Amino acid sequence: MTNPLLELAAAAAEWNRRPLSADVEHDARRAVLDWFASLLPGCAEGPVVALARALAPGRGAGAAVAYVDGGAGFSRHAALLNGVASHTAEFDDIYRDGGYHPGSPTISAALAVAQDIGASNEAFLRAVIGGYEVGCRIAVALQPSHYRNWHITATVGTLGAATAVAMLKGGDAGVIGNAIAIATSFAGGHQENLQGQGVTKTLHSGHAAEAGVLAGLAAAAGVTGSLDSLHAPHGYAAATGEDTGNWSAALEGLGDWTPISRMTFKNHGCCGHIFPTLDGLRALQAKVPFSAADIRRIDVRGYGPTRSICDRMQVESARDARFSLQYCVGALLVLGGVRMAAFTPEALARLDIRAVMPLVHVAEDPEIAAAYPRRRMARLRVELMDGRVLEHFQETRKGDPDDPLTDAELAAKFDELAATLLDPDDTGRLKACILTGQKLPRHLTAAGAPRAAGS
Structure with a gap:
């Protein structure tokens, strides 16, 4: 087997010099637009507000901006705060085949360093593309075993962010490779802090962005790591999964297509594992109109995380609600959508949404589970109060590359x-x-108007 780290580093380095097609540039701008869309609500509330206050005395000199308060400082701090904010509202993009959210850590790190060094907008976009290339492909190599215990955005996000930073610093394939290698020792974030109580999950993405900046700057300064860090018997894949990685799948099409052109942009403000259910219910409602009051029972059969992560009846906060399939089904049927309005204190207190939750039952379907993560599907069976039974097989999600x-x-x-x-x-x-x-x-001014300056 060839060394996957060297192949990925070479591919990223190539993005600093190869012609940038109009289509790929457009796809990169879509990713940046979606990152800002996810960032802005996370600046208004959530952990980043308290974290920004806590870090304010030590954010240091620099031109990188944390959008939560407009303060400029060192790129590591801006990457951390923007990474937390852009992962808070659960609207950030997904690379479906890896079950990975690349935008929050990668763009947070890339924009902070681009601002700090005065890089051009084109250099910034190229670094984002390269960071997505490396991160998304590594995520494919690690799935599905890695995700059982590790939050892949927290872990692989560090490697994608490090790649983008090394590219912005003008690193060649050797420097980028060392940035990836160093980042494998910084990459962490486990499933208990994704599935359990607390709000640490939002910090995962910020930490990945910050650690990626550190790894990228270190490599650019001449610090080296083991270039076997991804695939060696004691390397990252082996340490965090069942084997040394499915690198043939990860490297498929390298140089022919790039992951930033195959992104999923979220259409609902909740965990992506809930999307097939929501899209399936909408498809059923389009055929046979029904409301929450018409429901006797809903059975959802999906893949592993549909049940292990999203079968959640205890909902005490907006964070809980975003990971509860039962709550999101109730919100869809009562409110007509699962966007920002579904997670306000008023919505969380609605008894009509809560009344739907016990009617929703979740199970794993072996056939659907076998197709995960490249396919995200759900089988729905809806019993109505008048005795009718509606069934639907949802084969994709709105927002995925095929829709x-x-x-x-x-x-x-x-x-x-x-x-x-x-x-x-x-x-x-x-x-x-x-x-x-x-x-x-x-910057965003106090009134919200952007002042364009730098990258």
């Missing part, structure tokens, strides 16, 4: 989420800035 959000749908999502912090005029200016290749904003 993508259009540019208009992605823009509408951005507008909705940005409205938590910005007024409509400011939202439009920020959106145009991202999509037309202008300099990305370094």
